[in-house]
Amino acid sequence: MKHKAVNSDERTRKNTGTAAIITLALVWVALLGVGIYKTVKYGVESTTEEILIFLGSLLVFLILKHRKDDVDLPETFFGKPLPTGLTGKDKTVRVKAYIVDSLLNSLILTTLNITLNRINPAFNFTVIALNSPFLTILINAVVDLAVLFTVFMLLNYFWGEHNVKKFHKMMEE
Numbered sequence: 001m002k003h004k005a006v007n008s009d010e011r012t013r014k015n016t017g018t019a020a021i022i023t024l025a026l027v028w029v030a031l032l033g034v035g036i037y038k039t040v041k042y043g044v045e046s047t048t049e050e051i052l053i054f055l056g057s058l059l060v061f062l063i064l065k066h067r068k069d070d071v072d073l074p075e076t077f078f079g080k081p082l083p084t085g086l087t088g089k090d091k092t093v094r095v096k097a098y099i100v101d102s103l104l105n106s107l108i109l110t111t112l113n114i115t116l117n118r119i120n121p122a123f124n125f126t127v128i129a130l131n132s133p134f135l136t137i138l139i140n141a142v143v144d145l146a147v148l149f150t151v152f153m154l155l156n157y158f159w160g161e162h163n164v165k166k167f168h169k170m171m172e173e
Contacts (some may be wrong), residue, residue, distance in 0.1 A: 024061060028054060040119050071167045074160035077101040084164050094164070098156040106148035110141055 035050040065072070074082040076097045083090040114137065 024057065027057065036116065039116055071170060072163050073167060074098075074156075074163060077104050082160070084167055086164075086168065091161075094160060095157070098153060098160060101156050102149050102152035105152045106145050109148050110144045113144055114141055 031050045031054045035047045035054075038046040038050070073084055074094055074097070076082060077100060082094045082097050085091075117137070117140075
């Protein structure tokens with residue numbers, strides 16, 4: 001029996017891409033689980049390998065995903081597409097969505113940090129020690145929230161606006 005070459009159509013590529021994304025998500029969930037377990041049991045210094053694998057795989061994913069002929073249009077935290085127009089009104093809508101997205105992401109990570117700190121006091125993203133344990137937790141949470149919000153806001157804004165510009169450049173060609 002003679003084997004014919006299989007040509008990959010759009011459906012096959014989509015299925016392969018979906019399988020790859022699901023696999024990557026499962027690896028990230030496993031890394032998160034192992035990282036949380038090791039942090040609680042041994043302290044934050046024990047999770048270096050998990051963090052490096054996570055960041056390395058994320059970097060490879062983003063590099064491979066970011067092709068010249070592909071644009072990742074900005075969306076809200078819950079996946080609703082944002083307007084891609086260049087008017088002031090469209091940009092204001094996007095910036096408001098970036099702010100909400102950044103706030104939600106930073107709240108989630110700050111809550112995770114507080115929870116891990118309650119389980120293992122050796123774990124803390126920010127280490128500002130005060131006389132009162134409550135004030136220490138509160139000040140650390142506020143600092144965590146501010147730092148994470150700023151980082152997420154910068155990433156969301158620059159990545160989203162970069163993709164809007166790329167989209168308009170592709171439409172012009």
